[in-house]
Amino acid sequence: MTERPIQILDDKGKALRGRLPKLSKEAFLDFYREMQRIRIFDHRMLALQRQGRIGFYGPVKGQEGVVVGCAKAAREQDWILPALREGAIAIMRGLPLDLAIAQLIGNDLDLCKGRQMPCHYTWRKGKYVSMSSVIGTQISHATGVAMAAKYRRTDEAVLGFMGDGATSSNDFHAGLNFAAVYKAPVVFVCQNNQWSISVPFEKQTASKSVAAKAKAYGMPGVLVDGNDPLAVYEVVSAALDRARGGEGPTLVEALTFRLLGHSSSDDPTRYRDEDLVREWEAKEPIARYRAFLESKKLWSEEQEAELLDEFAGEINNAIRRAEAAAPVDPKTMIEDVFETPDPRLLEEFAKARSSLS
Numbered sequence: 001m002t003e004r005p006i007q008i009l010d011d012k013g014k015a016l017r018g019r020l021p022k023l024s025k026e027a028f029l030d031f032y033r034e035m036q037r038i039r040i041f042d043h044r045m046l047a048l049q050r051q052g053r054i055g056f057y058g059p060v061k062g063q064e065g066v067v068v069g070c071a072k073a074a075r076e077q078d079w080i081l082p083a084l085r086e087g088a089i090a091i092m093r094g095l096p097l098d099l100a101i102a103q104l105i106g107n108d109l110d111l112c113k114g115r116q117m118p119c120h121y122t123w124r125k126g127k128y129v130s131m132s133s134v135i136g137t138q139i140s141h142a143t144g145v146a147m148a149a150k151y152r153r154t155d156e157a158v159l160g161f162m163g164d165g166a167t168s169s170n171d172f173h174a175g176l177n178f179a180a181v182y183k184a185p186v187v188f189v190c191q192n193n194q195w196s197i198s199v200p201f202e203k204q205t206a207s208k209s210v211a212a213k214a215k216a217y218g219m220p221g222v223l224v225d226g227n228d229p230l231a232v233y234e235v236v237s238a239a240l241d242r243a244r245g246g247e248g249p250t251l252v253e254a255l256t257f258r259l260l261g262h263s264s265s266d267d268p269t270r271y272r273d274e275d276l277v278r279e280w281e282a283k284e285p286i287a288r289y290r291a292f293l294e295s296k297k298l299w300s301e302e303q304e305a306e307l308l309d310e311f312a313g314e315i316n317n318a319i320r321r322a323e324a325a326a327p328v329d330p331k332t333m334i335e336d337v338f339e340t341p342d343p344r345l346l347e348e349f350a351k352a353r354s355s356l357s
């Protein structure tokens with residue numbers, strides 16, 4: 001395990017000598033575009049929440065580098081088992097923006113039929129499994145999906161996400177232990193944003209890092225700078241190759257920082273020092289990556305303005321389509337459990353429906 005997080009770009013976005021991954025110019029640009037799309041989406045969704053148009057939202061601001069680095073490292077056949085802040089991976093894998101926004105509203109266009117809290121996107125075509133509100137449970141699910149992929153002799157690997165807080169859950173132990181014993185093709189990515197709502201990392205664990213915990217399970221632990229999307233991409237790509245090659249799981253700790261509240265219901269000024277936030281704002285992934293692109297003469301003010309315009313238009317159109325959808329039909333309440341709902345349920349539903357009209 002490395003003590004210092006692996007970097008490809010330094011804190012100011014300068015590429016460390018001889019370390020750039022072999023990617024096309026378009027691919028380098030795409031990392032930036034995807035991070036900006038997440039930032040703008042975040043901003044707009046928080047505004048909708050404040051206007052009472054959606055009930056709740058969990059922002060990603062500051063963590064875009066982990067999300068995009070991981071999404072780019074995964075292959076199409078790989079599964080994504082997200083935690084709280086990876087929804088943009090579903091969008092990068094084709095979930096239409098209006099459907100994502102409909103999930104936040106919980107209306108008829110929502111693939112979850114309004115049954116989940118906001119930010120619990122699901123996207124079957126993109127092998128993106130809905131997050132679980134119950135912290136940590138997706139860790140053992142990720143192991144299970146990976147074990148299944150191995151039994152079926154597919155070339156699928158799994159990216160299983162967690163926050164730093166989830167490392168204190170039972171599933172962290174069960175999931176990592178099973179994965180290592182069965183050499184399951186899974187890469188665990190811990191987005192260590194240093195907070196579990198109001199609990200700071202050092203109150204969560206006495207361990208110096210999350211990556212260090214891998215040793216006890218018999219798997220490699222890698223600490224990477226989560227605000228450096230290229231480093232995340234490189235580390236996670238190598239771990240996925242290792243998983244596919246039958247060598248078993250890896251635990252990746254992506255060190256980052258949650259710049260905003262835990263959710264739209266949280267006020268982080270109540271429990272953390274704003275100076276710390278300023279310190280991490282100076283290392284945030286988007287400005288840093290933009291500085292890298294500019295140093296390579298790959299980005300200009302005009303391109304920036306065009307991009308912001310394009311995304312604002314795209315998101316506004318998606319909001320319009322999502323908000324135009326009807327409420328979820330109450331009959332969906334009794335669907336999807338029994339093929340034919342039993343008579344008592346039908347009777348109860350008829351009563352409930354008449355009280356709604």
Ligand SMILES: Cc1ncc(C[n+]2csc(CCOP(=O)(O)OP(=O)(O)O)c2C)c(N)n1
Pocket residue numbers: 084085133134135162163164165166167193195196197258262
């Ligand atoms: C089992 C369980 N306990 C408590 C909660 C309440 N809860 C919701 S999010 C959260 C903190 C999660 O922190 P972390 O895993 O670091 O993820 P982050 O929010 O920082 O992305 C807690 C305690 C929960 N959802 N599930």
Ligand SMILES: [Mg+2]
Pocket residue numbers: 163164165191192193194195196197
């Ligand atoms: Mg956290």
